[in-house]
Amino acid sequence: EAQVTQNPRYLITVTGKKLTVTCSQNMNHEYMSWYRQDPGLGLRQIYYSMNVEVTDKGDVPEGYKVSRKEKRNFPLILESPSPNQTSLYFCASSRGTNNEQFFGPGTRLTVL
Amino acid sequence: RKEVEQDPGPFNVPEGATVAFNCTYSNSASQSFFWYRQDCRKEPKLLMSVYSSGNEDGRFTAQLNRASQYISLLIRDSKLSDSATYLCVVAHSNYGGATNKLIFGTGTLLAVQP
Numbered sequence: 001e002a003q004v005t006q007n008p009r010y011l012i013t014v015t016g017k018k019l020t021v022t023c024s025q026n027m028n029h030e031y032m033s034w035y036r037q038d039p040g041l042g043l044r045q046i047y048y049s050m051n052v053e054v055t056d057k058g059d060v061p062e063g064y065k066v067s068r069k070e071k072r073n074f075p076l077i078l079e080s081p082s083p084n085q086t087s088l089y090f091c092a093s094s095r096g097t098n099n100e101q102f103f104g105p106g107t108r109l110t111v112l
Numbered sequence: 113r114k115e116v117e118q119d120p121g122p123f124n125v126p127e128g129a130t131v132a133f134n135c136t137y138s139n140s141a142s143q144s145f146f147w148y149r150q151d152c153r154k155e156p157k158l159l160m161s162v163y164s165s166g167n168e169d170g171r172f173t174a175q176l177n178r179a180s181q182y183i184s185l186l187i188r189d190s191k192l193s194d195s196a197t198y199l200c201v202v203a204h205s206n207y208g209g210a211t212n213k214l215i216f217g218t219g220t221l222l223a224v225q226p
Contacts, residue, residue: 033214040120042218043156043199058213090155097203097214098144103155 002027006091006104013081014112021076021107023091029102031094032074033058034066036087037106043090049074081111113138116202118217126225129190133220135200136182144203145176147185149196150219156199159185190224197221 004025013019025032033048035058045058049068063085065077074093078085091104118135125131137145145162160167162174162183173186183202187194200217 035216040218043216045214045216048213088153100146100158100161101148101156101201101214103157106153106155 002102004091004093004102004104006089006107008107009105010108012110012112015082016080019078019081019109021078021089021091021109023074023076023104024072025074025093025102026072027093027102028071029093029095030071031096031099032068033092033101034064034074034076035090035092036060036085037090038087046076046089081109083111085109086111114218115139115215116200116217118198118200118220120218121221122223123220124223124225125190127190127192129224130186130188131190131222132187133185133198133200133222134182135184135217136180137200137202137215138181139202139204139215140178140181142181142202142204145174145183146201146203147172147174147183148199148201148216150199151196156216159198187222190222192224192226195222195224 007022030051034046035043037043044060047066049055089107092101094101147159148156149159150156162176166175171188175184197219199219202215
């Protein structure tokens with residue numbers, strides 16, 4: 001089944017404790033991205049990747065890192081999480097930005 | 113000004129009604145346009161792409177007006193199952209080439225009442 005998976009789905013952590021949210025797709029897509037969704041602000045792009053080893057900042061990259069060592073995986077890293085990073089996070093993949101974005105199920109992160 | 117703006121709603125309509133949503137975008141170089149649907153606490157899913165000549169998919173019709181920089185979504189014969197948030201999405205390029213950036217509107221909430 002074609003899909004985008006994210007783990008964990010839910011996470012409660014404390015300020016400053018490094019964490020990684022994994023994202024994996026099995027559709028051989030080149031384009032992958034991370035979004036956060038907050039009430040009243042909609043989906044905002046954090047980082048995106050056009051292909052392996054090619055990443056770029058989105059609209060809200062501060063406090064986040066990503067890597068794209070393999071085509072299928074695009075992990076999101078929070079080196080030192082802060083409470084303002086409490087949000088719902090979505091990973092997405094597609095053949096390109098002109099194509100349908102396939103979203104993962106979301107990761108609900110709470111930073112205390 | 114936001115790059116993509118939508119009326120947040122909610123739009124409360126009875127079953128069978130026709131409802132229309134508009135979305136405006138600020139970047140005249142935007143190249144691709146989409147409507148996504150998002151159910152509560154779920155991931156967004158593509159509803160339809162929006163083409164320059166307008167396009168229809170069953171009860172859904174999407175239109176693009178480049179001169180005025182807005183796109184619209186029309187839903188005819190609303191069903192209870194149409195209740196969701198509808199996201200307007202615009203793609204453009206940061207570097208003048210192929211599109212590489214997607215901008216999402218904050219969404220319009222539709223509630224279809226029995």
